[in-house]
Amino acid sequence: MSRQNSxxxxxxxWLMLAVVPASAAPQRLVADLSQNNVEITSSYHGTELLLxxxxxxxxxxxxxxxxxxxxxxxxxxxxxxxAGIWVNVETNIWENAPSFYxxxxxxxLAEIATPDTLRAARIGARSLPLEFTRxxxxxxxxxxxxxATTANAATIASADMIGxxxxxxxxxxxxxxxxxxxxxxxxxxxxxxxxxxKNVPPGNYEVxxxxxxxxxxxxxxxxxxxxxxxxxxxxxxxxxxxxxAFYGLFAIVFAVCSGxxxxxxxxxx
Amino acid sequence: MYIYLPIAEVSMHIGIIIGLGGGVGFLSxxxxxxxxxxxxxxxxxxxxxxxxxxxTEANQIVAxxxxxxxxxxxxxxxxFKMGGIxxxxxxxxxxxxVVLFSFLRxxxxxxxxxxxxxxxxxxxxxxxxxxxxxxxxxxxxKPGGTRGKLHQHNWLHGLPFKMRFRRxxxxxxxxxxxxxxxxxxxxxxxxxxxxxxxxxxxxxxxLGMPTSVVVGxxxxxxxxxxxxxxxxxxxxxxxxDFVLAGLLLxxxxxxxxxGSRASSVLRGEQxxxxxxxxxxxxxxxxxxxxxxxxxxxxxxxxxx
Numbered sequence: 415m416s417r418q419n420s421x422x423x424x425x426x427x428w429l430m431l432a433v434v435p436a437s438a439a440p441q442r443l444v445a446d447l448s449q450n451n452v453e454i455t456s457s458y459h460g461t462e463l464l465l466x467x468x469x470x471x472x473x474x475x476x477x478x479x480x481x482x483x484x485x486x487x488x489x490x491x492x493x494x495x496x497a498g499i500w501v502n503v504e505t506n507i508w509e510n511a512p513s514f515y516x517x518x519x520x521x522x523l524a525e526i527a528t529p530d531t532l533r534a535a536r537i538g539a540r541s542l543p544l545e546f547t548r549x550x551x552x553x554x555x556x557x558x559x560x561x562a563t564t565a566n567a568a569t570i571a572s573a574d575m576i577g578x579x580x581x582x583x584x585x586x587x588x589x590x591x592x593x594x595x596x597x598x599x600x601x602x603x604x605x606x607x608x609x610x611x612k613n614v615p616p617g618n619y620e621v622x623x624x625x626x627x628x629x630x631x632x633x634x635x636x637x638x639x640x641x642x643x644x645x646x647x648x649x650x651x652x653x654x655x656x657x658x659a660f661y662g663l664f665a666i667v668f669a670v671c672s673g674x675x676x677x678x679x680x681x682x683x
Numbered sequence: 684m685y686i687y688l689p690i691a692e693v694s695m696h697i698g699i700i701i702g703l704g705g706g707v708g709f710l711s712x713x714x715x716x717x718x719x720x721x722x723x724x725x726x727x728x729x730x731x732x733x734x735x736x737x738x739t740e741a742n743q744i745v746a747x748x749x750x751x752x753x754x755x756x757x758x759x760x761x762x763f764k765m766g767g768i769x770x771x772x773x774x775x776x777x778x779x780x781v782v783l784f785s786f787l788r789x790x791x792x793x794x795x796x797x798x799x800x801x802x803x804x805x806x807x808x809x810x811x812x813x814x815x816x817x818x819x820x821x822x823x824x825k826p827g828g829t830r831g832k833l834h835q836h837n838w839l840h841g842l843p844f845k846m847r848f849r850r851x852x853x854x855x856x857x858x859x860x861x862x863x864x865x866x867x868x869x870x871x872x873x874x875x876x877x878x879x880x881x882x883x884x885x886x887x888x889x890l891g892m893p894t895s896v897v898v899g900x901x902x903x904x905x906x907x908x909x910x911x912x913x914x915x916x917x918x919x920x921x922x923x924d925f926v927l928a929g930l931l932l933x934x935x936x937x938x939x940x941x942g943s944r945a946s947s948v949l950r951g952e953q954x955x956x957x958x959x960x961x962x963x964x965x966x967x968x969x970x971x972x973x974x975x976x977x978x979x980x981x982x983x984x985x986x987x
Binding site: 454455456457458459460486487488489490491492493494495498499500501502505507513574575578579581582583585586612613615643646647648650651654655658659661662663664665666668669670672673674676677679680681 | 684685686687688689690692693694742743745746747748749750751753754790791792794795799906910913914915916917918921923925926928929932936940973974975976977979980981982983984985986987
């Protein structure tokens with residue numbers, strides 16, 4: 415259903431572009447999503463959105479789409495063998511990390527622009543302005559704090575940790591870099607399919623579109639979407655968080671009643 | 684059909700949840716145990732965050748213990764006085780356990796402590812049960828076994844604050860059941876279990892209670908310990924998912940019916956032997972996971 419809607423929107427955009435002369439303004443870029451509000455209801459099991467828009471392109475241009483979720487703190491842990499068993503021996507905190515970060519591009523990012531350009535344009539997991547805090551191992555207890563970004567963290571955080579962070583987030587389906595995932599049509603329309611995983615973090619999402627020509631940013635555009643719990647699951651979540659003591663009592667009463675009901679049903683049989 | 688669990692924040696197939704409840708319910712009906720020691724590791728295995736698994740399982744055990752204790756109450760097999768003392772210890776212990784759980788979680792060691800507790804306690808209890816049931820099976824083949832005393836007296840019975848427990852036919856210090864209750868309470872809060880598998884042997888071998896009242900009294904105090912964990916975890920960590928608990932319970936009620944019917948086919952010592960093997964299997968699986976090198980030495984947790 416949403417797919418059909420977006421096809422209609424695409425068609426509309428196409429017609430608009432065909433009518434409006436392309437030379438009017440310098441490098442226009444329009445972007446939208448098939449759905450700006452995603453509701454996580456009780457039946458939610460991941461969903462698919464269409465990211466699309468129009469740009470004034472020429473042959474060889476690239477389009478990069480970035481979808482980032484609300485910022486959170488991440489605890490990265492390293493395990494090592496202690497007395498024969500595998501134990502977390504080190505915890506590092508990454509701050510200002512996007513809980514969700516999917517990057518779509520027409521080609522591999524390294525082919526589109528130089529690492530410096532990508533960093534300046536904040537494109538790719540290695541260009542994120544994360545803050546890194548080394549908490550030290552469980553052995554030495556005290557906290558050694560230091561700040562770094564994934565871009566220049568090499569001095570404090572090893573390349574291994576940055577690689578591990580990206581790998582772990584990708585394994586959870588929360589971060590992704592999808593090359594050849596943006597489809598261009600006649601250098602006028604672009605589109606990509608965004609797969610929201612079943613563990614998608616709710617919150618306000620930012621969607622950026624960046625238009626590249628010859629390795630430089632030509633223009634960029636931003637839009638947003640909201641992912642929120644809705645219906646019964648939102649009700650229960652809010653109840654649990656806003657009235658946690660009542661929720662706990664409710665859960666107990668619920669359990670006692672169902673246990674008693676089960677016992678009565680048992681006896682009748 | 685998938686259902687999005689509002690607190691666990693993952694979607695799971697409804698058939699898997701009810702199936703898990705049914706499977707564990709069957710075994711708990713068969714062996715007469717709560718099944719928390721099976722359910723919590725299974726929930727974690729199926730992608731439920733450990734903190735949610737532990738708290739939600741506590742909520743579910745409240746329900747299964749209520750339905751279990753009613754039958755024992757009808758037969759008069761609950762020592763309320765003893766249960767009350769154990770419960771008092773259990774509430775203190777489980778409160779400490781919840782605090783300890785939060786602390787261990789904050790330093791990133793909760794998974795390790797959960798797994799180690801499982802390996803140690805399931806290992807000990809499983810081995811003891813297996814040995815006991817093998818002894819019984821051997822003895823039953825040789826006729827003319829002698830029956831020992833009701834219970835042995837040791838230094839534990841010399842402690843002060845002696846109380847009379849009529850239903851259990853005991854005159855012992857209240858410190859002992861209080862301490863046992865507290866110890867099992869800590870474990871219940873950390874492991875996401877009712878603790879019956881530790882409580883029952885402790886009541887028989889340490890307190891010397893008659894076996895007829897042991898299960899009912901244990902279930903009686905488990906209700907309060909797990910209710911306490913449910914309440915405290917709801918307030919502190921908001922990790923009780925009653926949608927998940929309700930679905931598990933639904934499966935467990937049905938499974939337990941079939942389980943208790945199946946139990947009449949087997950003899951007591953055979954059942955205990957099988958249960959011991961099951962307990963040891965869980966212990967070995969979790970122990971193996973601790974020893975084997977993880978696929979990825981680095982891991983990430985979302986803190987919010």
